[in-house]
Amino acid sequence: MSKGFSINDILGSTKANAPAGQKMQVVMLPAADIEPNPENSIYEIGDVSMLKADIAERGLRSPLEVLPAKGGRYMLIAGHRRWTACRALTAEGVAGFEVLPCVIRQSQGEDDDLIALITSNATARELTDGERLRQYRALKQALERKKAAGALDGRIRDEMSRITGDGTGTLGRLNAIANNCVPEVLAMVERGEITMTRAYECSKLYKVQQVEYAKIKYASMPPITDMSRRAAIKYLVECGLADQLKKLDYVRKSEWNYADRGLDAGKLEPVTLDLTEGETDALLRIEPSGCYNFRVRMLDPADTNEVIAESSLTTRDLFDAAKRLYINKDDLAAYKAEVKGKRDQERARQEEAGKWQALARQELEAFDSWLLVTRLKELGLTIRERKMADGGRLIIAVDDLTRFSGHVDGFQYRECFAVRLGPNGERAGRDGDINALEWYKRWYSTGAGIEGYIAEDIQRAAREAKKK
Template sequence: MSKGFSINDILGNTKANAPAGQKMQVVMLPAADIEPNPENSIYEIGDVSMLKADIAERGLRSPLEVLPAKGGRYMLIAGHRRWTACRALTAEGVAGFEVLPCVIRQSQGEDDDLIALITSNATARELTDGERLRQYRALKQALERKKAAGALDGRIRDEMSRITGDGAGTLGRFNAILNNCTAEVVEMLEKGEITMTRAYECSKLYKVQQAEYAKNKYASMPPITDMARRAAIKYLVECGLADQLKKLDYVRKSEWNYADHGLDVRKLEPVTLDLTESETDALLRIEPADSRVVRVQMRDPADTDEVLAESLLYPRDFFDAAKRLYINKDDLAAYKAEVKGRRDQERARQEEAGKWQALARQELEAFDSWPLVTRLKDLGLTIRERKMADGGRLIIAVDDLARFSGHVDSFQYRECFAVRLGPNGERAGRDGDVNALDWYKRWYSTGAGIENYIAEDIERSEKK
């Protein structure tokens, strides 16, 4: 049960809490006549259960500080957690906290009253990062107003450090977070979803990357829109790189090699295109990234240092547009004629090759009537030969059991083995070369290739 308040308790605290050289006047005020300060929303009341238990056992050992308010009421300037704990005790039926010891301060103006509230909270307990950020913002704004009114000497940052105990580095990080972070990231910090360190890292990124980085500690840059991409390519082809692109070959080269050794992006002059009147609604920054790559950024018209999206363009990306503008029509006509000539030659070659293939097929279809070399009946092998154009012989051995049962247009056997002999009767290579390596002179499985060998020999014979 609370021991309540005694005059000695109150007076015992008077000297310790009074400003230097000034006696503190403590009065007892009804707790119901005291209201919280709206500016105290900077801080979180949080869990007061431990504080409530301590007050219930030992009493309220420090008076609250209040300002006179309308209607005979009072507004807290220091002691919100203690007042909340006392009101909770009263609501639970614990007697002795209906009236509370208070020091009545006189308002020194809104900014000074706010600074007094912050001063009482800044070092009273360990604050969360969110509370410290809100405290920094409110205190800085109040001190800036006082500085502008000529009521503050010295630097604002020094005064903030004196009041909060934060060093210049910490204050600088708070300033970077508030000035550079998006509202979403600031809200995440205030809710305790991210640390001050993570928020400070976000402050160094473009705003479009911050939310993703805050959540994942990784952030990609969105690509530019299709409209912005088309606008960038149009500028590069018609203006920025036009002098270089006009000289390139779009007839015999493809998108992958047309710019080889003929295009140096580093010669591109950086430029900013205003697309704010278009659907893109952005500034388009185009600049060289290296000798082969163009960097294209969409920037915020309201803050030209803020990048909204970024993509890299390579020579292959503007090949089609450049080709439409700069292709040499005379070269194109000559190239088409050249291609047609090659196509006609190939068609004639294929037709001629088809003629030799047909003759070879006829010979193979009549394989059973070729001159017989030997027949090994016990092994089921038949060996026949064909005279070759060089005077040598092509010897083919077949398995009698591998003959197709029905008619086959061309060779009648599923498998065959062959060896080539030169005009002198010695082993030769498959093409008749008597100087071929030994492994090239061995019996070999020909399969469908035998038709090609014979077709080539018929062609040689005809042309000889």
């Protein structure tokens, strides 16, 4: 059976919560005539089962604090959890809690009443991060109104510290979170999805980064829009860097090297472009970032300290636009003529090379009729030779088993080895040099290169013939 609230509690505890020099007047009020304070939504009632069990066993040991309300009712200032527990006991049929001991306070005004409510809750129990954040905002607003009305001496932060017991560091972090975090992050704090520490880290970021950081503790910056990118390039090419870009070579250079040693991005004066009249409702901030890079940021027109997107541009990104404006048409015409001449020369060279290659292919196709050096039947090897233009010899050895089964255009064997002999019969390098290093005179695997090797010798012989 509940002990309820004893007379000793009333008479013996009157000074506990009374103003200095006054006794606390405790009266018994019907619990049904007491209503919760709307401002108490700052705090969570939470689970009162343990409190309810304690009150059922020991009674209500501290009176509630109330204010007179309309229609003869009363509104709570302190004791919402105790009142909730008592109402639950009555609903469950536990007697003794139909009337509750209360201290009736007189309203000192909305802000002072709110401060009294916060004071009664601030240190009564461990608050959740959401409660602390809501408490901070409500208390600060109330104190700011009192300060503006001339009803508060001293600093607001000092008064908040006195009421809540929080140090200046904690209050500073709460202030940063309340003022700088976007509503989504604040809601995540209140729902207990992130800690106050994570929210404080978010408060240091730009608003567009905060939600992503709150979720995964990493935040990328969105890239600027295509329109903003085009606007930045247009400004840099036509205004910011025009004097430098006009002097560069767009004919013989590409986007990778046209600006090398010819352009210094650091000379660009930072500028802010107003794009609020266009498709992108933003300000565009362009700044140099090194010798060949630029940082482009989109700023929120309502708060220019807020960056909503950011990208980097390089001189490579400016090439196409600059080339269209500044290319020298006379140089371009001369360059095209030069390229055509080189292309024609290369085509002629390839045709000439193709002629000698065809002759070499014919010789190799007739390899089996070359002068026989030796045939090692027991090893399946055949060695033949070709007379070279310098009077030396090209010795080629083939494995008879590597001969193609059908006809092929050119050399009839899959594999061969070769060695070059000079006019004096000594081993020479592949080009006939008798002074070549030892390793260059050894037998070597010619592979497909043998055709080109012989083509060069045929061409060499033709040149020598012309000289004679």
